[in-house]
Amino acid sequence: MTDPMPPLDRPRERVGITAVGASLPDQVVPTAELQRRIAEASDLSLPDGLLARMTGIGSRRVAADDEYASTLAVRAARQALAAAGREPAEVDLLLFASATRDVAEPATAHIVQAELGGHAHALDVTNACNSFLNGIDLARSSILAGRARRALVVTGETPTRAMRTRISDLAQARRAFAGYTFGDAGAAVLVEPVERGGILDVDTETWSEHWTVGGIPGGGSRHPRGDEHTYFTGDGGTLRDVFEKIGPDILHRVRHRTGLDWADYARILVHQVTVPYLDRFVEVTGVPKDKLEVTVAELGNLASATLGVQLARVAPGLRPGERVLFIGLGGGVSLMTLVWEKS
Numbered sequence: 001m002t003d004p005m006p007p008l009d010r011p012r013e014r015v016g017i018t019a020v021g022a023s024l025p026d027q028v029v030p031t032a033e034l035q036r037r038i039a040e041a042s043d044l045s046l047p048d049g050l051l052a053r054m055t056g057i058g059s060r061r062v063a064a065d066d067e068y069a070s071t072l073a074v075r076a077a078r079q080a081l082a083a084a085g086r087e088p089a090e091v092d093l094l095l096f097a098s099a100t101r102d103v104a105e106p107a108t109a110h111i112v113q114a115e116l117g118g119h120a121h122a123l124d125v126t127n128a129c130n131s132f133l134n135g136i137d138l139a140r141s142s143i144l145a146g147r148a149r150r151a152l153v154v155t156g157e158t159p160t161r162a163m164r165t166r167i168s169d170l171a172q173a174r175r176a177f178a179g180y181t182f183g184d185a186g187a188a189v190l191v192e193p194v195e196r197g198g199i200l201d202v203d204t205e206t207w208s209e210h211w212t213v214g215g216i217p218g219g220g221s222r223h224p225r226g227d228e229h230t231y232f233t234g235d236g237g238t239l240r241d242v243f244e245k246i247g248p249d250i251l252h253r254v255r256h257r258t259g260l261d262w263a264d265y266a267r268i269l270v271h272q273v274t275v276p277y278l279d280r281f282v283e284v285t286g287v288p289k290d291k292l293e294v295t296v297a298e299l300g301n302l303a304s305a306t307l308g309v310q311l312a313r314v315a316p317g318l319r320p321g322e323r324v325l326f327i328g329l330g331g332g333v334s335l336m337t338l339v340w341e342k343s
């Protein structure tokens with residue numbers, strides 16, 4: 001069996017992230033306000049401050065009625081293109097990589113490209129909260145295969161629209177709880193050949209037998225219609241247990257294959273669901289907390305935009321040669337790691 005990617009010192013064409021952008025809606029909704037809305041719409045009274053205490057999330061951004069997944073993606077894409085001094089016409093692959101989409105058909109990538117301009121090969125990539133990392137990996141693979149030279153990978157997430165604000169009993173509240181962690185955001189990266197550094201390593205781990213643990217069941221052939229199926233439902237405890245069981249193995253593999261330890265990374269970016277979950281992740285994996293970019297307390301669970309928003313925040317402070325480890329966790333269930341060195 002060969003390694004998923006060549007060893008770090010093997011000569012090869014290098015592909016890296018050369019620009020990044022992120023966008024957040026203007027509307028801020030404190031968790032206390034969200035709980036008040038749920039209480040007003042429901043027949044169930046919740047103790048004051050319950051959601052904030054259980055999640056550690058103080059607020060989140062929420063898209064306006066006239067803002068869509070594509071809206072947030074376009075804003076982030078324009079930032080990334082401007083940072084690189086590129087025009088949309090210079091992109092030959094556009095990937096909308098997100099758990100959220102504007103419509104069932106066509107691919108939201110076409111909506112993004114129609115707004116940006118250009119005529120790149122455009123398609124959607126979707127794999128829950130790992131969509132954005134999967135998109136970056138697919139862009140890199142396409143460039144190495146000679147199918148593209150410059151790729152724009154974008155995500156736009158509006159999962160707050162899958163929150164159930166009216167609940168009838170405690171059982172329904174438990175199923176809906178994971179949805180109350182969400183926040184909306186967009187992110188984008190430009191992926192292209194680089195002279196040094198770039199994406200050094202990628203790994204994935206998938207346990208699809210757990211696909212029923214959480215998600216939004218509506219919109220597909222199983223439940224094509226019905227508002228009841230449009231809300232996010234999930235078992236957060238079971239999902240956490242699955243990640244704790246399989247998560248450390250992929251990190252051990254990355255360390256063995258690359259020879260890189262925690263000290264070799266300038267920053268470590270990890271998908272964040274709640275503050276207690278992030279604290280448990282640190283405890284189980286040993287990731288140094290001071291290398292993390294904590295966004296969940298201020299912005300909530302941004303689904304696949306989480307890592308892109310974190311990267312946009314830390315990128316200005318990175319120096320050439322510094323490395324970042326991305327750790328993705330997604331429903332389905334999948335884990336993903338990506339090692340990137342700034343060129």
